[in-house]
Amino acid sequence: MKYCSSCGKHVSRKVPDNDNQERWICDSCGIVHYQNPKLVVGCIPEKDGKILLCKRAIQPRYGYWTVPAGFMELGESLAQGAARETLEEACAEVQIGHMFAAVDVVDAGQVHIFFTAKLLGDFRVGEESLEVAMFSADDIPWDDIAFRSGRYALEKYFEDDGQNNGVHVHELRSKRF
C-alpha cells in the first residue's frame, strides 16, 4: 500500500491513537487503512458415498485436486459462499450441512472454513477446473491434493464419518497453504 484509497495522497506506517500496532495511515487526511485476514469457504459435496473434487485449471497449484472452495464475497453468508464456489467450479448445486473444519493459514492472512454438503444433482467441469470427479474414500488422490488446508479438511471429513463432531481447528504457519 502506497496511496490513500480515499484521497490519493501518500500513506505511512504509524501506530494510531488508542492502538498498539502499526497501520497504514494517510499522511494527508489521516484515515487508517486496516488490513485483516480474508475468509476462504469451501465444502465437501457427497452423494452415494462418494465425494466431489475438482482438478484446478488455475494457479496456484494448477493440475492438482481440491475441494470446491474460494474467497468469500461481500453480500453472502459463509454457507452461501461455499455453495457458490461449488457452482462455479463444478456446476453443481449442493445443500450445505454443518461446519466441520477451520484452518488458520496465518502467514497467508487467511482463514479457511469447510462445511459438509449434499450433492443435489449433476455436475460438470466449471471454468476454473480441468476435470471434476467423484471419489470414494479409498480413491482420494492424497498425493495430488492442492492445498494443505483442503487435505486437512478431507482427513477430518473421513474421520468424522458423517457425525457432527464440532469444528476441527487447525493452524498452518507457512505461506504454502
Add this chain to the structure above:
Amino acid sequence: MKYCSSCGKHVSRKVPDNDNQERWICDSCGIVHYQNPKLVVGCIPEKDGKILLCKRAIQPRYGYWTVPAGFMELGESLAQGAARETLEEACAEVQIGHMFAAVDVVDAGQVHIFFTAKLLGDFRVGEESLEVAMFSADDIPWDDIAFRSGRYALEKYFEDDGQNNGVHVHELRSKRF
C-alpha cells in the same frame, strides 16, 4: 474507494476478465482491489459457573454489555484473536476451548466467530470497557446486550451447557449487528 492504493490514480467499478461481478479496478495500472468480509472473533470466558462480560466504553453501543470480541488481526489465529481481545477488554487471560457459534452479519460484511473459554486468573477493566463483571446464567443483562450476534452466542452457550454441539450458524441481514 476513489484512488488506487498501489499507484494513486482513479479507480472505477468494472467487471474484471474471468469474473462475474463488479470490483474496484485502477483506470491506470489495472490492479483489481477486492473487498471481502471481515472476521470478528470472541469468546465467553467462564470460571466457577459464571461468565465474564464487558460494558463498552466505546461506540457503537457505548454502555451496553458484550462478550469480549473484536476484529481479527493479520498474524494471529482465530483462537489467538479471541484471547487477545479478552486481554485487551478485560485484562484477562483465557484458555480457548471449542468454536460454538458463527454469525454471518451479511449487510455489515462481517462474520463473527465465538469460542468457549476458561478464565485463568483475575480480570480488571480494560481500556475499551467501563466495567467488567462475572454473571451467572440467571443474571445475564439480556436487555442490555450490545450486539445481536453476541446475544445469539450467549443464548447458544447456555443451551449447549458445556457440551460441544458443533457450530451454531446464524445469519443476520441488517446492519444493526
